[in-house]
Amino acid sequence: MKIVADENMPLVQELFGSFSSVVSEAGRKINRDYLLDADVLLVRSVTQVNSGLLQDTKVKFVGSATIGTDHIDQAYLSEQGIKFAYAPGCNAQAVAEYVLAAIGYWADYAHKDLRKCKVGIIGAGNVGSRVTQVLELLGIEYCLNDPPLHEQGDSRQFVSLQNIQQCDVVTCHVPLTMQGQHATHHLINQQFLSQMPPGSLLINSSRGAVLDNTAALYCKQAGQDIDFVLDVWENEPNLNIELLNQSLIATPHIAGYSQEGKIRGTYQLYQAVCKWQGIEQEFVLKDLLPEAPKWNASAELRSDTGFLHQNLRRFYDIKSDDQRMRQKLAQVLRQSGATISEEFDNLRKNYPQRLEFLELM
Numbered sequence: 001m002k003i004v005a006d007e008n009m010p011l012v013q014e015l016f017g018s019f020s021s022v023v024s025e026a027g028r029k030i031n032r033d034y035l036l037d038a039d040v041l042l043v044r045s046v047t048q049v050n051s052g053l054l055q056d057t058k059v060k061f062v063g064s065a066t067i068g069t070d071h072i073d074q075a076y077l078s079e080q081g082i083k084f085a086y087a088p089g090c091n092a093q094a095v096a097e098y099v100l101a102a103i104g105y106w107a108d109y110a111h112k113d114l115r116k117c118k119v120g121i122i123g124a125g126n127v128g129s130r131v132t133q134v135l136e137l138l139g140i141e142y143c144l145n146d147p148p149l150h151e152q153g154d155s156r157q158f159v160s161l162q163n164i165q166q167c168d169v170v171t172c173h174v175p176l177t178m179q180g181q182h183a184t185h186h187l188i189n190q191q192f193l194s195q196m197p198p199g200s201l202l203i204n205s206s207r208g209a210v211l212d213n214t215a216a217l218y219c220k221q222a223g224q225d226i227d228f229v230l231d232v233w234e235n236e237p238n239l240n241i242e243l244l245n246q247s248l249i250a251t252p253h254i255a256g257y258s259q260e261g262k263i264r265g266t267y268q269l270y271q272a273v274c275k276w277q278g279i280e281q282e283f284v285l286k287d288l289l290p291e292a293p294k295w296n297a298s299a300e301l302r303s304d305t306g307f308l309h310q311n312l313r314r315f316y317d318i319k320s321d322d323q324r325m326r327q328k329l330a331q332v333l334r335q336s337g338a339t340i341s342e343e344f345d346n347l348r349k350n351y352p353q354r355l356e357f358l359e360l361m
């Protein structure tokens with residue numbers, strides 16, 4: 001068996017090497033030439049998997065070590081009888097910790113008392129649910145919006161998007177969908193943004209196009225008093241620098257980039273390939289995950305979340321990710337040579353080790 005894999009996937013050789021040859025390559029460079037004699041293709045979100053990539057190849061299994069699957073033409077794979085697997089929930093905790101760090105930084109920056117704030121969560125799946133766990137841990141009020149789950153009979157209480165947009169903090173945890181009754185493309189649009197109260201915060205760590213980036217820039221340029229924490233951008237990796245400049249926190253699509261999240265992603269695909277091939281698994285996940293110091297959000301923190309940012313930053317300092325991105329992209333703009341897109345990808349490829357720090361169920 002021959003596997004072609006994104007070079008940003010950890011442990012591929014270790015997990016698959018005993019029963020397959022493995023070729024690793026930068027995700028954006030994987031093209032049909034790499035795949036002509038490949039049986040399995042393992043990608044991350046930067047490789048568009050469709051007929052243009054797979055036609056006339058013998059690939060029979062595609063795996064994406066990610067939660068989001070908007071880069072995969074699943075209808076084509078199904079038509080061609082190509083098996084598909086992804087990694088639901090693999091890095092959900094990392095995103096929830098990113099959101100907590102963003103809220104903590106904003107509260108510190110804007111002198112907000114989080115005990116008097118309400119967080120509106122759009123999308124109550126793996127990530128959104130972990131965000132609720134984190135907020136409950138800290139005694140911070142929240143509400144949920146998820147029409148598909150509500151229609152499926154989920155027993156949790158849900159509110160309308162109109163209620164969400166009145167919250168002090170809005171955080172998006174939906175897939176990017178272009179069609180259908182609940183399509184999420186530009187879900188956060190000019191109308192939504194205009195209804196957000198002065199001094200509120202919008203966090204987008206889902207997909208760039210869930211937020212209309214042009215509308216977001218317009219509202220800031222028009223002087224609207226809302227803050228943005230943006231991890232994902234329309235037209236990645238060629239993001240809108242002016243929107244970055246207008247954001248409180250800007251990061252290069254790394255909300256899910258904990259070591260554990262990346263390892264779980266590869267491991268979930270290892271499990272899927274072993275099942276597909278009838279191979280007995282040699283490895284167990286817990287033996288692959290790093291030891292990490294855990295933060296016990298003590299009771300007193302529940303009473304005074306004012307120290308949230310100061311307490312959190314020793315585990316994850318979101319502002320350092322923001323500063324690194326701004327410095328690197330500013331260098332690009334000053335010098336010829338590298339491009340914004342190349343630097344965006346470099347920031348992700350060379351992202352420093354980050355370990356998960358919360359004990360969630």
Ligand SMILES: NC(=O)C1=CN([C@@H]2O[C@H](COP(=O)(O)OP(=O)(O)OC[C@H]3O[C@@H](n4cnc5c(N)ncnc54)[C@H](O)[C@@H]3O)[C@@H](O)[C@H]2O)C=CC1
Pocket residue numbers: 067068069088089091092095122123124125126127128145146147148149173174175176182183184187205206207231232253254255256257
């Ligand atoms: N920035 C990053 O590094 C990461 C980003 N993501 C993104 O976050 C998204 C969510 O991740 P999970 O929560 O694990 O996915 P999930 O599939 O567990 O949950 C998504 C939820 O969104 C809901 N939903 C769909 N359309 C909606 C709409 N129009 N309004 C409200 N809710 C809607 C679904 O019913 C579902 O409950 C992923 O699809 C991915 O695009 C995920 C991991 C890392």
Ligand SMILES: O=C(O)C(=O)[C@H](O)COP(=O)(O)O
Pocket residue numbers: 008043044045046065066067068069091253254255256257
């Ligand atoms: O899992 C997802 O969905 C994500 O957004 C990942 O953080 C994407 O990471 P890459 O696949 O782009 O490395």
